Amino acid sequence: MNYRHRYHAGNFADVAKHALLVALVRALQRKPRGALLLDTHAGSGSYELAQASRGDSLEREPEHPGGIGRVWAADGLPGAIAEYVRLVREFDASVPGASSATCRRYPGSPWLFKLLARPQDRLALCELHPEEALALCGEFSGARSVSVHEMDGYAAPRAMLPPPERRGLILIDPPYEAQDEGERVATALSEGLERFPSGLYALWYPLTARAGSGVFLERIRAACAQPALAAEICIDPRSEGLRGCGLVIVNPPWKFEGEAAEILGCLERLLARSGGASSSVSWLVPEKA
Numbered sequence: 001m002n003y004r005h006r007y008h009a010g011n012f013a014d015v016a017k018h019a020l021l022v023a024l025v026r027a028l029q030r031k032p033r034g035a036l037l038l039d040t041h042a043g044s045g046s047y048e049l050a051q052a053s054r055g056d057s058l059e060r061e062p063e064h065p066g067g068i069g070r071v072w073a074a075d076g077l078p079g080a081i082a083e084y085v086r087l088v089r090e091f092d093a094s095v096p097g098a099s100s101a102t103c104r105r106y107p108g109s110p111w112l113f114k115l116l117a118r119p120q121d122r123l124a125l126c127e128l129h130p131e132e133a134l135a136l137c138g139e140f141s142g143a144r145s146v147s148v149h150e151m152d153g154y155a156a157p158r159a160m161l162p163p164p165e166r167r168g169l170i171l172i173d174p175p176y177e178a179q180d181e182g183e184r185v186a187t188a189l190s191e192g193l194e195r196f197p198s199g200l201y202a203l204w205y206p207l208t209a210r211a212g213s214g215v216f217l218e219r220i221r222a223a224c225a226q227p228a229l230a231a232e233i234c235i236d237p238r239s240e241g242l243r244g245c246g247l248v249i250v251n252p253p254w255k256f257e258g259e260a261a262e263i264l265g266c267l268e269r270l271l272a273r274s275g276g277a278s279s280s281v282s283w284l285v286p287e288k289a
């Protein structure tokens with residue numbers, strides 16, 4: 001486990017994932033009943049962006065200027081992106097001496113969930129790396145309705161579903177370090193759906209030059225009888241590294257495809273790194289008529 005999210009926090013992929021998550025949580029909250037927000041690969045909770053360029057031994061090119069840096073002060077953003085930026089700004093404002101010129105402290109998915117949660121909602125945050133899990137515990141010590149678990153997040157759907165609330169969003173956001181990680185995501189999804197077929201699941205995946213998303217999406221399709229959307233953004237089709245990313249959304253809220261297309265269309269324009277940037281939202285498993 002070499003992956004550390006702090007080097008990537010606030011990059012274009014975080015912006016796309018987190019803006020879509022804000023829209024998904026808000027859709028889940030259209031009903032008054034409380035919900036579980038389960039983050040199987042939570043990270044450390046928040047990130048000091050000044051540390052992002054300091055590698056363990058080498059200086060790194062920081063990624064956040066091409067992500068949150070580009071949307072931080074943008075005007076005329078559609079609803080969910082505007083709310084996402086408002087939440088990031090609110091979180092950043094808690095840094096002593098924070099200025100509003102740039103983002104200094106970026107909230108990971110656990111903090112975004114916490115900022116969005118209503119009193120009747122509950123967070124379960126899983127993280128396997130001992131140092132990241134310790135930091136996560138520190139971030140949420142004493143927080144109401146938040147539990148932190150140092151455990152294998154792939155086991156969480158088996159261990160924690162169905163939630164007593166019978167409503168929930170399950171984010172599966174692994175680092176894709178190991179060869180079998182796509183397979184493990186598909187297994188965790190089918191174990192989750194077996195126990196909690198009506199859950200809303202969000203599965204993040206990378207788009208790289210090396211590995212296309214085809215095999216991964218086929219696996220998810222095979223694991224899933226429920227309707228599912230694939231929402232993708234590509235910011236640099238010529239990149240040899242991370243070109244873009246996607247989120248599979250299983251049991252999407254009503255008409256979510258339109259909202260996701262609006263969010264990603266706007267982010268595609270703001271985050272494009274070269275000509276040929278694109279975004280798409282398509283049915284991986286269509287809704288039954």
Ligand SMILES: C[S@@+](CC[C@H](N)C(=O)[O-])C[C@H]1O[C@@H](n2cnc3c(N)ncnc32)[C@H](O)[C@@H]1O
Pocket residue numbers: 001003004005017039040041042043044107108109110126127128129132151152153154173174175
């Ligand atoms: C992409 S980061 C998570 C980012 C976070 N969800 C966010 O959006 O802010 C992936 C995290 O998964 C952790 N991790 C790796 N393997 C894991 C496993 N099997 N179970 C739980 N966490 C794991 C890594 O240590 C890393 O912190």
